[in-house]
Amino acid sequence: MVSVHDGDTLTVLVERRQVKVRLTDIDAPELKQPFGTRSRQSLAELCFGKEASLDVRGQDRYQRTLATVTCAGTDANAEQVRRGYAWTYTRYARANSPLIAIQSEARSAHRGLWADSAAVAPWDWRRSR
Numbered sequence: 861m862v863s864v865h866d867g868d869t870l871t872v873l874v875e876r877r878q879v880k881v882r883l884t885d886i887d888a889p890e891l892k893q894p895f896g897t898r899s900r901q902s903l904a905e906l907c908f909g910k911e912a913s914l915d916v917r918g919q920d921r922y923q924r925t926l927a928t929v930t931c932a933g934t935d936a937n938a939e940q941v942r943r944g945y946a947w948t949y950t951r952y953a954r955a956n957s958p959l960i961a962i963q964s965e966a967r968s969a970h971r972g973l974w975a976d977s978a979a980v981a982p983w984d985w986r987r988s989r
Contacts, residue, residue, distance in 0.1 A: 861907045861909060861911070861912045864907065865880075866890070867903050868883045868886050868888040870883075872929075879925050881914060881929060882922075883927070883928070883929055884926045884927060884928055885937060885948060885952055886937050887946060887981070887982045888903075888947075888982065889973060890986065893980065898945060899946060899972075902945040903940060903945075907932075910932040911931070912929050913930045914927040914928070915929075937959070938958070938959060942962050943972050944971030944972020944974045944975070948962070
């Protein structure tokens with residue numbers, strides 16, 4: 861893993877080529893949103909400098925690889941939600957995704973962004989800009 865852009869996007873080295881990866885089924889706060897910087901730090905703690913494996917699902921409109929990312933044996937997508945530093949992106953996640961229950965548990969425990977009773981989902985925050 862080479863670098864972390866924000867809480868749901870990182871760059872990995874694949875055969876000496878840098879590949880920008882968007883973690884599927886989650887959406888982290890934008891860097892300028894509350895908890896945005898902390899979300900990025902959390903993903904860095906999980907993945908920076910560690911070997912990452914990708915379960916690739918395709919590409920998005922920005923040519924980023926869409927994947928579930930596992931860093932040092934930890935599912936980074938799920939762990940970001942578990943820590944309260946990303947939402948389950950219900951627009952794209954399957955209706956039976958385990959991320960939904962993980963988010964519910966993080967919210968009940970007031971972890972991360974769920975400590976803020978008025979937390980704004982990134983997709984709503986982007987729309988308001």
